[in-house]
Amino acid sequence: MEALIERSAFIGLDGRAWFYGGAESPPPSVMLEAVAAYVRNRANGPLGRIQNGEVEQACRDNLAALLEGRPEQIALMSSASEAISMIAASCRFGQGDNVVVHDLEFPSGVLPWLHLKSSGVEVRVVANRGWRVTAEDLLAAVDANTRIVVTSHVSYMSGVRIDYRSLYRELSKTKTLLLVDATQSLGVVPVSVNDADFVVASSYKWLMAGHGGGVLAVNPRRTELFEPRYVGWRSVEDMFSDTRFEHFRFYRDARRFETGYPSYPTLYAMKASTDLLLSVGIGRIAAHVLELGGRLIRDMKRIGFEPMTPEQPEWRAGNISFVCPDGERLADELQRQGTYVWGGDGRLRASIHLYNNSDDVAKLVSQLAVLADRSAS
Template sequence: MLTPESRRRDFPSLEGRAYLNTAAEGIPPPAVAAALAQYAADKELGMDGRVRHAAEWDAVRRLTAEFYGLTADEIGVCSCSSEAYNLAALALRAKPGDEVVVNDLDFPAGATPWLQPDSPAAAKVWRNRGGALRVEDLVPLLGPRTRLVTVSLVSFFNGFAVRLPEVVAAVRKHSPALLAVDVTQALGRVPLDLTGADLIVSSTHKWILASHGGGLVGVPAARAADWTVPAGGWFHLEDAFGPNRFEAAVSKPGAASFAVGMPNYPAVYAVRAALEYLRGVGVEAIDRHARPLTLHCLEEVRKLPVELLTPAEPEHVAGILAFKHPRAAELHATLHAAGVHVMSHAGRLRVAVHGYNTADDLERFLRELRAAL
């Protein structure tokens, strides 16, 4: 991933293009395709294949635990981050008078379960200032009725990276709330220290370079009772097929309760291969390579006639930068035609820098963007 030779070997589809859109879709290495092929071969064994499926499931839980700083027993796998948050809303068992704090830099998955008309909890919005979520703006929203604070470690919108220890300290000091942290835009790209998070969620098709169809859930053992999902199903139940199965349904505690049905084993195989690949490269090595590229690009974009959405404070920058322009759609089309892939939405352009990106990719983007402007 970090050398010309390994890039050509592991990411041949990147030849001739500057792909800067990992925040939307990661490019999987060949090991992921091989894992999906292995799933197909194992599936052809019928029920005998389930032993192999279970081994992959266990491997994914162990690998995810390494990245999250937890144990395998504290990891669950569902189908996507949206499902994880909807199941979390069930587990929270909010009542009228409860409050949940969301923020305006978050992806909808983490915020919208508590914005539905039938949600009993009142949602408060932690609003950004200048593209940054300031802890001093969170504190007034916290109180004795706050049940949950949910935040992304890195914002999908503009790449702002929160200082998690500061958020944890504020939540603990000013409320009894649980803290949910979405690491979708961080996992596989930056080293993680998730100390103090009560619920950890990530999707699987972005920076970890796996497939769609996975949601990686972490629940520290001390919070298992707080995050036990009271949902129907079978895979997550203590005894789904026992003699009393039609008298009561008891969920396994904590992370295991988020796997409510038959696992999406193709995604499990893909995630195992992708996490093993990233572990082999090393997230610290990826960050050492990609961070200077991101900061250089941010500094150069600041000089252009665009509205920068990403705060220019290096300590709050991870792998994403974003800016607005009245002709964003036109700029996007021009860049794409020149082989430069970024994301465009509602007047916003977003650039994502991963370990397979190079200085040449960023210079190509900047050169084409200047010309288009």
């Protein structure tokens, strides 16, 4: 099975098998020209600001297309963590209110809510069952005092894909909001802002751009009156109005969550990388990673590794995790052999994207078979 794009389109893939995209993607070659274009435009002074704005809008358009939304629903942040923290700080909690999370969630999706416990907010943690969390599991923890449910679309830990669409169908009948972290899915499987109240993502993993960028997509269906607790000059409709020392008006769209300039080098890179993703097509990318992931799970089971990620395609995306008490050591060994995976927390994780192929899978499995035999002897 061939990669969906020539490996020469990336820097760092020569002679390497890159299964590290859940942490860092290999940089697309177009990133070099994109960042260089930012520097050149910066030298154009006032014209450069216009050029930055054009790239920013094009990037916003691409992200909206990936999220099945509209450009005005997209806020450009510094990170997914910033976006989650902003939402947490902006929720109007009362005494006895609660937040529902689960134990397969990345720390950035948990910490902002734990910080609110001192204010009387209860944080309910739903336990996984066999490395899975279902929409029904999360709904069982929701009551009349639940203000928001927070879940990743795809778990960084087990690779399980959570059915947030079914979750939102039920939550939309209540006053409970839904925040979905699509950091481990946006760019590799379909994601829709129409099936959540907020969707956040990072720029440097599956979106294949640089660090310093975060995405916040806002569904106005139930959040039209949701206002951030902090504000900057980019948040307001007219920062230089005659009454600017008396009052202000937030933008009505997602721009109200932006406080200052974004990281333009990152936006230039993300515009280029999302051009690439959209040209290939998320449907094709999803089919590719699901087929390769299924092959990897079957081959790894054959050599004795227990998968944490379900084999059923509807339950997974690009992250494939395996129970592995010495995962960190094996990841270090594989790195020395030119194969990049993530190891730690009692697991080994291989992340499959459009640049991976059957040879990568065969290389990883054969290397691990040798390492496993060596450990057994």
